[in-house]
């Protein structure tokens with residue numbers, strides 16, 4: 001039987017349904033656009049990745065009418081963060097509760113549940129179609145950007161209503177969003193240059209049962225001569241623990257007995273000597289910064305144009321904050337067919353936001369280099385810098401505002 005080919009026109013094609021793509025589909029749901037989304041994987045997103053929404057992002061979720069869905073999905077509140085030495089001396093203590101902001105707390109939920117929650121909300125749009133699993137690969141590109149995407153639906157998976165497995169679909173979008181992550185295919189077919197930096201040391205992520213209750217659910221980072229280690233609260237109980245290791249130590253972490261794991265963790269944070277942690281995965285860390293975000297009718301978002309070291313827990317948050325800045329600039333659905341207007345609006349978004357992201361990436365890189373270092377002298381310098389901030393009330397207030405996502409290069413309300 002010859003599989004049928006259909007043409008599907010839409011206002012917006014989103015390639016990728018990680019957090020950037022799913023958040024965008026959610027934010028667009030009540031705005032009158034027809035949206036088609038294509039996601040390569042039919043597996044849940046990786047639970048080890050970004051799971052804490054900054055305070056400023058909590059506010060964005062509320063503005064999108066999405067916040068209640070996150071509480072319903074199990075999100076919890078975190079009220080602060082602590083940095084301490086490997087002997088448990090507090091270097092810096094940061095608490096958001098008295099900041100003059102609408103939501104003085106972070107909200108956290110497993111990464112894959114964040115994605116699912118966004119996609120459930122996205123499906124409230126009566127003109128929303130999700131092809132999953134399906135690989136966005138065959139693009140027709142012209143001077144105006146991306147003209148079409150030819151999708152071959154897999155034979156062995158159910159297709160969305162109105163489509164059949166094995167069918168070929170030609171998608172003709174007015175606007176294309178490349179939300180397909182660090183190795184973006186959209187970026188590559190458009191030939192958008194990207195600068196990349198690979199950090200020396202991968203991160204290992206471990207999961208452990210919650211060993212102690214802190215009513216403020218704070219993140220704790222230990223900074224000692226063996227390197228830094230961060231212990232992050234997980235929704236529904238549990239810790240996520242992350243730290244840089246040498247590539248040559250991956251074999252150790254893959255095979256270490258519980259006792260050897262406990263000893264290795266205790267070397268960085270003696271306080272955690274009894275923690276029973278299981279290895280979740282290893283993450284090579286890379287910074288990616290593209291020269292531009294826009295080509296014709298296409299714009300890149302999220303890790304596709306700005307992937308960064310997780311040292312500051314910013315990648316997912318920055319992606320959502322950029323979307324919140326892009327949305328008001330998009331032409332209305334009735335004006336989207338005007339390619340010149342669309343391109344001008346996308347360029348206006350790029351020129352107003354990218355300089356701030358370049359600064360965020362530079363700041364994040366400095367912090368990433370510190371976290372990447374296993375050199376005791378570098379860690380001691382970072383620890384001393386933390387202590388200096390902690391001892392100066394004005395610096396500490398600014399630090400807390402910046403962590404919350406206010407008063408940093410992207411957060412405009414710097415008068416707080």
Ligand SMILES: Cc1cc2nc3c(=O)[nH]c(=O)nc-3n(C[C@H](O)[C@H](O)[C@H](O)COP(=O)(O)OP(=O)(O)OC[C@H]3O[C@@H](n4cnc5c(N)ncnc54)[C@H](O)[C@@H]3O)c2cc1C
Pocket residue numbers: 015016017018019020021038039040041048049050051052134135136137179180181182184185203205242283301302303304307308310312313314315316317318319
């Ligand atoms: C260990 C770790 C911890 C982190 N912690 C934090 C944190 O605490 N806070 C924070 O803000 N950030 C954190 N981050 C970063 C954050 O997870 C990422 O910045 C964010 O998830 C990127 O989302 P994205 O949607 O841009 O990209 P991705 O998550 O990479 O999503 C891209 C999606 O596109 C799909 N795709 C790829 N190619 C195609 C194709 N050709 N066709 C169709 N689909 C395609 C992929 O399957 C994927 O689902 C962390 C990252 C790591 C690795």
